[in-house]
Amino acid sequence: xxKVAELDLDRLEVFLAQEDPRASVEALRRIRAAANxxxxxxxxxxxxxxxxxxxxxxxxxxGAYRVDRERETVxxxxxxxxREAR
Numbered sequence: 030x031x032k033v034a035e036l037d038l039d040r041l042e043v044f045l046a047q048e049d050p051r052a053s054v055e056a057l058r059r060i061r062a063a064a065n066x067x068x069x070x071x072x073x074x075x076x077x078x079x080x081x082x083x084x085x086x087x088x089x090x091x092g093a094y095r096v097d098r099e100r101e102t103v104x105x106x107x108x109x110x111x112r113e114a115r
Contacts, residue, residue: 030064030105037108044113060108063087067103082106 038057045053063085067073074085097104 031107034105034108041108041110041113044110056110060087064105067105071103 038060041060042053042057045056067085072083074083076082077084
């Protein structure tokens, strides 16, 4: 996971906790579980407009990631919530 994506998770936790602390915990649990699913299924989501990056939609939020087939790695680029201002 890129450092910026880790910072996104921290920001998202604070953002969601303002409205509902329990929902914040559950949202982060689901996002982390989805990130772990990428280890087993890196092509889990469709590509973004024909680019190498893919977008995985998770209940509570949305994230983007890239699969590096040469290194056989998954890199989580960003984590965002649809209600956040961008």
